[in-house]
Amino acid sequence: MLKRTVHFLGLVKNGKYKHYSTKLSYVHNIGEKPLRYITIGNLLEEAACKFSERKAIISRHQNKSLTFAEILVQADKLAAGLTKIGLQRKDRVGLWAPNLIEWYITKLACARAGLIMVGLSPANEPSEIEYCVNKVGITTMVCGNKFRSQDYYESLLVIAPELKKCDPGKLKSARVPALRTVITMSEDQKRGTYNFQEIINLADNNDISYIHNLQNKISPDEACNLQFTSGTTGKPKxxxxxxxxxxxxxxxxxxxxxxxxxxxxxxxxxxxxxxxxxxxxxxxxxxxxxxxxxxxxxxxxxxxxxxxxxxxxxxxxxxxxxxxxxxxxxxxxxxxxxxxxxxxxxxxxxxxxxxxxxxxxxxxxxxxxxxxxxxxxxxxxxxxxxxxxxxxxxxxxxxxxxxxxxxxxxxxxxxxxxxxxxxxxxxxxxxxxxxxxxxxxxxxxxxxxxxxxxxxxxxxxxxxxxxxxKEMIIRGGENIYPKEIEEFLNTHPDILETHVIGSSHARLGEEICACIRIKPGSNVTSETIVSFCKGQLAYFKIPSKIKIMDEFPRTTSGKVQKFKLKEMIINSV
The missing domain is CATH 3.40.50.12780 (ANL, N-terminal domain)
Known part of the structure; x- marks a missing residue:
């Protein structure tokens, strides 16, 4: 690892230059070995060869497991099937499902076929899916069956009701014009869609040979993944x-x-x-x-x-x-x-x-x-x-x-x-x-x-x-970082989790609002929290608003959506 010491000259009063040495915030870890210039598809082939019979994935809720060798076979069949129904290199494929073996296979199949996979939160609502489809021009959607209260097919019908009246792969929707094909992981056949296993079964030896030969034509520098940002502060990019x-x-x-x-x-x-x-x-x-x-x-x-x-x-x-x-x-x-x-x-x-x-x-x-x-x-x-x-x-x-x-x-x-x-x-x-x-x-x-x-x-x-x-709070000219307050409040024995946000204040500009989740059965109050802070935090860092909450608004990856938390606090006033 290399650290940088920057030397510079400064003019002093007598007109001469004095030499200074200051360690500045720059670091470069050059690495022990060169980077690997390969694609995800190449990596999968390597893994299937080196770790052939070892289990690659165990899905307990599906009672399924696959070895590295089996994953390669399934990914190539799916890649070949996707190509056979008309998908072309660099098409965007939306993957809208929870953690399933099929998700894992689809991700790798897209890489083997030269497609760009678009990961979508399994908890997304129809309006959010509509935004994502139109934002990046998703042509094919591979979706799960059901997840918690979510029924993926029914949700798609909200934004593309034409799905019920079209043949598979021939969707023409006014609200999501780029979307043509829907593939469901359901065992039941849904009107206007292909079934996941059906696509895998389409592939013959010639189709799979095509996928094998394609690997040398895909560049490691090509786009393979469109990753929507978490959406903790607004519309995802x-x-x-x-x-x-x-x-x-x-x-x-x-x-x-x-x-x-x-x-x-x-x-x-x-x-x-x-x-x-x-x-x-x-x-x-x-x-x-x-x-x-x-x-x-x-x-x-x-x-x-x-x-x-x-x-x-x-x-x-x-x-x-x-x-x-x-x-x-x-x-x-x-x-x-x-x-x-x-x-x-x-x-x-x-x-x-x-x-x-x-x-x-x-x-x-x-x-x-x-x-x-x-x-x-x-x-x-x-x-x-x-x-x-x-x-x-x-x-x-x-x-x-x-x-x-x-x-x-x-x-x-x-x-x-x-x-x-x-x-x-x-x-x-x-x-x-x-x-x-x-x-x-x-x-x-x-x-x-x-x-x-x-x-x-x-x-x-x-x-x-x-x-x-974006989360920094400016209270009466004082810059306050929520993390410091969150760390302190989380040391309270009855607090499970804390998230601090800024709330509008007529005189100070912003005041501190602490949203906390407490252990079941605890009798924590706003007064006890303020008392806990006194003598431990500077007066201007002590929350003036305290909200005890059962749950926080989160992304599917577990991040708290502070912009939604602010909306909840504003609406509760």
Missing amino acids: AVVCSHFSIVNNGYLYGKRNELSQEHTICSLVPFFHIFGIVAAIMAPLSHGSTIVLPTDGYDPNKSLAAIKEERCTIVVGTPTMYVDLVHLQEERKLKISLEIASIGGALCTSDLMKKMLRVLNLKTILSVYGLSEASGALFQGLKTDTNNKILSTVGCVSEHVEAKVIDNNGNLVPCGTAGELCVRTYSNMLGYWEDEETTKNVMGQDGWLKTGDQFILNEDGYGQIVGRF
Whole structure:
């Protein structure tokens, strides 16, 4: 790892120059080995050869499992079937389903066929799907059957009622004009759609040979994935990721976790999220690890059972998921064999990490910091990290990543000083889909990507998140970062989770509102919370509004949607 010391000259009073030396917030981890110039399709072939009979995926709720060799066969059949019904290279294929083996196969089949997969939240409502389809021109939708209260076919009929009257592959809809084909994972035949297994069965030997021959014609630099941003602050944007960026990010994520064929990973995160794609699909493909799906969505009871019964050594989840998992394990005290918890997708408090280490009996926690615009992980913990590093940082800068922290004028700040994190790396997005202006706003011609995160870079290459620029609260001229208050409130023994937002105030501009979720049976009140804060937080950081809530509005990946939280608070006044 290389750290940069910048030398410069400053003019002093007597007209002479004095030499200064300042360590500025720039780091470049050049990596131990070169990046791999291959596609996802090439990687799948490698995995099928190297780890042939090892289980690639175990889906407990479907009572199914497939080896790496079987995955390649199924992906190629589906890829051939999709080509046979008319899909062409670079067509956009929407994947709208929960965590299923079929999702996993479809993702890899799209890569083998040179198609661009568009991951869609399984909880999306019809209006949200309409937005996504039209935003990127989805021509084919592969959707699940039912998920919780969601019936995917019925939801599609809301935006495309013409589906009930058309032949499969010949949809012409006024509201979603690009959409032509719908494929359902239902065992029943739905009017106007193809069945998932039907597409797989279409392929003959010639069709599959075509897919095999196609692999040498697909470039690692091509787009393979359209990743909608989380939608925590408004309308999601469509991030374009390449084969090269996703393959290498997955490989390097797995390398940091020291993944191997000996590991079984319990994935709590949804496949459609970039964290899921990298940690639950690409990393195991690179290193021969088995992925376990406890259920189609997130369920702490089924997750804990899967960890125990499948003897999982690694668990991957977001902070909210670990809050629930820790609470459940505190009650049940099951004998589990976890070694590592990989945590990412949102800010995590040190108090939660302490509980995870103790209650889940972990050897270590490996934090992951990243974003869709960088195809996944940018900072990640090391297995050799001390508890202090684990609890106070988001890990060390990843291999082949340059990182810097700048002030409002674009200048580097000294190490240990907060500013905006920028990264320049192989995994930076190709851009936002057909949105040059927004792309230019976050990524300059010099290749530096602005993350929008308030960040502190230490001299040793480890980083700390202060908060999001958009989430910063300005109260009477004081800049307040919600994360600091959230971390403190979460140390209260009766509080499970806290999210702090700014609420409009006539005189101060903004006041602090703390939304908290408490343990069942607790008698926490606003008065007890304020009392808990006094003498521990500066007076202007003590929340003037406290809302006790049963649940928070979340994305499917577990992130709290603070813009919706603000709307709820405003509407409750």
